[in-house]
Amino acid sequence: MLSASALVLLAVFLVISVITILNVFKPFKKPLNVYFPSLWVLICYLIVVRFIGAEIAIWILCLLSMAALREYFSLIAIRPEDRLPIAAAYLSIPITSLLIMTGQYQGFILFIPVYSVFITALLATLPGYNSKGIIFSLGAINFGLFLFGYCIGHLGYLTRLSPWLPAMLILNVTICDLFAIFVGRDKRFSLTKTLMLIPVTALISLALSGWTELNTIHALLLGAATPLLVALSRRTLWYLEEDLGIDKQRLQSGKGKLIDPLKSYLYAAPVILHYITYLKG
Amino acid sequence: MKDLSLRLLIHKFLLRPIIRLLLSVQVEGWENLAGLDRYIIAANHNSHLDVLLLYYIITDADIPRTHVVAAKDYFSRHPLLFRIVNYLFNPLWIDREHPGSAPLQAMENLLAKGHNIIIFPEGSRGEAGQISRFHWGIGKMAEQFRDIPVLPVYLFGTERALPKQSWLPLPLCCSVHIGPPHRFIGSADSFTDTLENFIRRMAQTEINDRQQRPPTGVRSKLIAVMGIDGSGKSSLSHNLSRNLSRHGEVCLISDRMELYHQGNEQAIRPLFSETLRNTISRYAKQAKSLKSYKLPKLAELLLRDHLTGEAARWYRPDHIIQDGSPLLNLVGWSILYREQAFSQQACAKAIKLLSARQQLAENDPIFNSFPELRHLQRLRPRGMSLPDVLIMLDIDPELCCQRIASRGEPVQPHETVDKLSRMRHGYLRVCEVMEQQLGIPVLVITSTADMEQVSNQATRFIQQQLERSPLDA
Structure with missing residues (x-):
C-alpha cells in the first residue's frame, strides 16, 4: 500500500498532468501556457525523487540546469574566444551533481564559486590573442553558471536531504508564481502583496512539516521567507531577462522558455538549504 | 533502397535527435516550406552545422531527394569526412579548382528528376555572424529554373555553436527562419540582391532582439x-x-x-x-x-x-x-x-x-x-x-x-x-x-x-x- 505522502504526491501529479494536457489542446493565456508545462516537469521531478530515487532525480536536475544554461549562453553576446570557458561552465554542472550525489556539501558549496571561476578565467586566457572584453565575458559566463548551475544545484542538495523539502519549495514557489502571474507584478516589488502570501506559504510548510521533518518554528519561518525570496528573485531576474531580449509574451525554446519558470527558485533554493544546514542543524 | 532507408534512419534517429538535444533548434516559417514539391534553398553559411540544420527542417520524404551544393576541393582533403558527407547528404559536388565543369547542367538534371537543391550563395563559410555578399550563381540558377521557387533561409546560432576553425561544437540554441518562396523576376543580379537583402532583414530582426555588448571605440x-x-x-x-x-x-x-x-x-x-x-x-x-x-x-x-x-x-x-x-x-x-x-x-x-x-x-x-x-x-x-x-x-x-x-x-x-x-x-x-x-x-x-x-x-x-x-x- 502507498503511504499518505505518496498518495498526496500522486494526486498533485495527476491534477497538474490533466491541466497540462488541457493546455496542449486549448492553450491558456500567456504566460500560463508556458508555466504549466514547466510545473509539470518539476512535479515529474518530485515523482522521480519519491518513487525512483534521489540519484536519478539529481541527474535530471543536472540536465535541466544545463539546458537553462544553454539558453542563457545562447542569449548573451559571447566572443569567439569564450568557447573554452563556456565548455568548462557546462562541465561544472555534472561535477556539481556528482558532489551532491556523494553528499560532499563543502565540495558542492565551493566548487562553482571558487574552482569553476578559476578554471573559466584560465581557459579564457588560453587562446591568448585577444584580451578585449575578457572581464565582461567572464562576468557574464560565471553569472550564468552561478544562477543556473549553482543556485539550481541547491534544489538538488535539498532533494538529497529529503524528497519533501523540494516538494515544499516547489509548492510554495508555485503559489507565489501563480499569484504573481494573476496579479501581474513582475518588475515592481510590492511588499504588501508579498506579505499577503506569507500566511498561505507558512501554513503549507506547517502542513508538510510531518513529512519534511521540520519543527513548527522552522517550518513557519521557511514558509514565511519563501514569498519574500521569490519576489526578490523575480524582480532581479526581470532586469536580466529584459537585457537578454526575452519577450515575456513570446517565450520560446531558446528565448526564455526555461529561464523564465526557473527564476523564482534562484534565491529561495540556496537560502532554504543554507538555513536547514546551518540553523536547523 | 536499403541504402536509402539506412540513410533516412540515420537522419531521423541519430542526427535529428542529436541536433535537437545539442542545439534546441527553433524553426520559424515552416509553413513556407509545406506543400512545395520542388524547391531551392538559399541560406547564409557560417558553420558546418548549417547543413545539419537545413536537413532538420525538410520532411523525411525530402531527405533522399535533397542535395547540398558543396565544394569538392575542400572536402576531398579529408577522405573520411568526404565519404561521410557523400553518404549522408548526397551532395552536388562543385570543383572550384576546375571551374570548367558544368554544375548548372548537373543541377538541371536533379531538378528535372523532382529533386531539391540547397545552396549557400556566399560561397564559403564567412566570418562568424557576418553575411558576405552573395555570388550571382543563385540568381543564374533561379533564372534558368524559373518554375522552381527559391526559399531564403536565415540560420542563427550555428556560427556560435561551431564557428569556422573550431572543432568543438558547443550546446547553444539555434534558430532557422524560413522566408516565403521567391520566384524569379528581373535579372540574375537583381534577384540575387533581393535574396541577400531578404536574408539580411531576417538577420537584423533576430539580432535586434538579443543582448548586445556595449560597442567599444564608438562614441556618440x-x-x-x-x-x-x-x-x-x-x-x-x-x-x-x-x-x-x-x-x-x-x-x-x-x-x-x-x-x-x-x-x-x-x-x-x-x-x-x-x-x-x-x-x-x-x-x-x-x-x-x-x-x-x-x-x-x-x-x-x-x-x-x-x-x-x-x-x-x-x-x-x-x-x-x-x-x-x-x-x-x-x-x-x-x-x-x-x-x-x-x-x-x-x-x-x-x-x-x-x-x-x-x-x-x-x-x-x-x-x-x-x-x-x-x-x-x-x-x-x-x-x-x-x-x-x-x-x-x-x-x-x-x-x-x-x-x-x-x-x-x-x-x-x-x-x-x-x-x-x-x-x-x-x-x-x-x-x-x-x-x-x-x-x-x-x-x-x-x-x-x-x-x-x-x-x-x-x-x-x-x-x-x-x-x-x-x-x-
Whole structure:
C-alpha cells in the first residue's frame, strides 16, 4: 500500500498532468501556457525523487540546469574566444551533481564559486590573442553558471536531504508564481502583496512539516521567507531577462522558455538549504 | 533502397535527435516550406552545422531527394569526412579548382528528376555572424529554373555553436527562419540582391532582439545648437532630437536632460550632476547683473560639459544634442566681458586650448587678456567637448528680445538688444573659427521661417555631414 505522502504526491501529479494536457489542446493565456508545462516537469521531478530515487532525480536536475544554461549562453553576446570557458561552465554542472550525489556539501558549496571561476578565467586566457572584453565575458559566463548551475544545484542538495523539502519549495514557489502571474507584478516589488502570501506559504510548510521533518518554528519561518525570496528573485531576474531580449509574451525554446519558470527558485533554493544546514542543524 | 532507408534512419534517429538535444533548434516559417514539391534553398553559411540544420527542417520524404551544393576541393582533403558527407547528404559536388565543369547542367538534371537543391550563395563559410555578399550563381540558377521557387533561409546560432576553425561544437540554441518562396523576376543580379537583402532583414530582426555588448571605440556624435537667447535654439534642439531619434537613440542636454528613441521621449535614470546643474542654473537666472551672473554661469557650463561625458558613459546614445555648446558659449560670451581683446584669433586659441587640441606657452598673451583660461584649463585638463556638427541660429536680436518679452518670465541681465547683438557677433566669430580653422561643419540658419522647416533643414544637414565623415574616433 502507498503511504499518505505518496498518495498526496500522486494526486498533485495527476491534477497538474490533466491541466497540462488541457493546455496542449486549448492553450491558456500567456504566460500560463508556458508555466504549466514547466510545473509539470518539476512535479515529474518530485515523482522521480519519491518513487525512483534521489540519484536519478539529481541527474535530471543536472540536465535541466544545463539546458537553462544553454539558453542563457545562447542569449548573451559571447566572443569567439569564450568557447573554452563556456565548455568548462557546462562541465561544472555534472561535477556539481556528482558532489551532491556523494553528499560532499563543502565540495558542492565551493566548487562553482571558487574552482569553476578559476578554471573559466584560465581557459579564457588560453587562446591568448585577444584580451578585449575578457572581464565582461567572464562576468557574464560565471553569472550564468552561478544562477543556473549553482543556485539550481541547491534544489538538488535539498532533494538529497529529503524528497519533501523540494516538494515544499516547489509548492510554495508555485503559489507565489501563480499569484504573481494573476496579479501581474513582475518588475515592481510590492511588499504588501508579498506579505499577503506569507500566511498561505507558512501554513503549507506547517502542513508538510510531518513529512519534511521540520519543527513548527522552522517550518513557519521557511514558509514565511519563501514569498519574500521569490519576489526578490523575480524582480532581479526581470532586469536580466529584459537585457537578454526575452519577450515575456513570446517565450520560446531558446528565448526564455526555461529561464523564465526557473527564476523564482534562484534565491529561495540556496537560502532554504543554507538555513536547514546551518540553523536547523 | 536499403541504402536509402539506412540513410533516412540515420537522419531521423541519430542526427535529428542529436541536433535537437545539442542545439534546441527553433524553426520559424515552416509553413513556407509545406506543400512545395520542388524547391531551392538559399541560406547564409557560417558553420558546418548549417547543413545539419537545413536537413532538420525538410520532411523525411525530402531527405533522399535533397542535395547540398558543396565544394569538392575542400572536402576531398579529408577522405573520411568526404565519404561521410557523400553518404549522408548526397551532395552536388562543385570543383572550384576546375571551374570548367558544368554544375548548372548537373543541377538541371536533379531538378528535372523532382529533386531539391540547397545552396549557400556566399560561397564559403564567412566570418562568424557576418553575411558576405552573395555570388550571382543563385540568381543564374533561379533564372534558368524559373518554375522552381527559391526559399531564403536565415540560420542563427550555428556560427556560435561551431564557428569556422573550431572543432568543438558547443550546446547553444539555434534558430532557422524560413522566408516565403521567391520566384524569379528581373535579372540574375537583381534577384540575387533581393535574396541577400531578404536574408539580411531576417538577420537584423533576430539580432535586434538579443543582448548586445556595449560597442567599444564608438562614441556618440555630438551636435551643438547655438544661438542667442530667444533665437529658438531650444525648440530646434527638441525637434532635432525627435527627428534624429528615428534612426537611433538621442540624448538631449537642454534645461533638462532627455533621452529619445524612435521619436519618443524615454524614461531616464537621474544623474547627480544634472540635479546639481539645474540648481546652479536656477541660481544663475536670478542674477541681477552680468558680474553676479558670470560665476554661476561658468559653473553651469562646466557641469553641462561634464554632463555630456556622463550622458555618453551611461546612456550610450547614438547622438548627443547640446542646446548650446558649453565650450563655444563660453568663448562667445567672453565678448560681453572683454570686448577689446575679443578677436577671431583669440577665439581660435581659446577653443583649441579648452578642447585640449593645443597647448600654449605659459607666457602666451592670451592668458593676460583672459586669465580665466588658466583656471578653466586646470578644471578640465582633458578638454571640453567639441561638437562634431554645429548649427547656428542667426536671428535678429530685436526679434529675440520680443520673443523673450512674450514669455512673461523675468528678463536676465544679458537679454537686451545691445548685449544680444554683441553675443551674436561673438557666436558668428566662433562659427567661422570652427568651420575655417577646425574643419567642423557649420550650418548658419538665418531664416525665421516655420520651425518645422528649419528643423528639417538642420536634420538633413546633420545626416549629410555624419554620413560623409563617420566619427568613430
